Amino acid sequence: MRIERITEAAPVHAAAELFDAPPLIGATERFLASPGHHLLIAYGNEGRALGMISGVEMTHPDKGTEMFVYELGVAPEARRRGVATALVTELAAIARRNGCYGMWVGTEPDNDAALATYRRAGASEEAPFTLLNWDLIAGA
Template sequence: MRIERILSCDAVHAAADLFDAPPISAATERFLAEPGHHLLFAYDDSGRAVGMISGIEMTHPDKGTEMFIYELGVAPAARLQGIGSRLVAELGAIARRNGCYGMWVGTEIGNDAALATYRRAGASEEAPFTLLSWDLIEGAADV
């Protein structure tokens, strides 16, 4: 298996099945154009993309820069082979090289597969938190 940073929209569209929904061309181009946005694919020995991770460097004036794991996905046929853990480790290496002081991810409490993957990759669990969100499309008039 090899892991590569993805900089091409064509590569993203060729591996569309790794994402929750079909990639949007304009959003893909915008994501890939940002230097602090990272998209990595894991390829099997046949050259097929079998896993992906995306991360975003976030900087705050009183904290510095940290890496946020935005999404991790592994093709169903390639699960339980350590691909997710390898992708997390590679993103962590990029974060360290770029001077990030830490890396974090949020996932659902009942997502046992994600929790196991992140723990295997060295994450420690912190206090639970509540996620609040705004729907800026549907509820635009409410904001």
């Protein structure tokens, strides 16, 4: 398996099945062009995309910069083979190289696969929190 940092839209669209929905052309280009945005794809020996992870560096005046794990997806046939853990570990290495003081992710409390993956990659659980969301399209 090899992991590549993606800087062009074509590989993202070729790996569309790894995302929650088909990648949008404009959003993909904007994400990839933004400094501090990272998208990694894991490929199998035959060149097929097995998994992806995206992360965003976030900076706050009194905290510095941390990496937010935005999304992680692995093809069903590649699950439980270490792909997700390898992707999380590689994103953490990028965060360290870029001077991030930490990395964080939120997931559903009943998402056992995600929780196991993040823990295997070295994450520790902090206090639970409540996620509040603004739907800026439906609420307009």
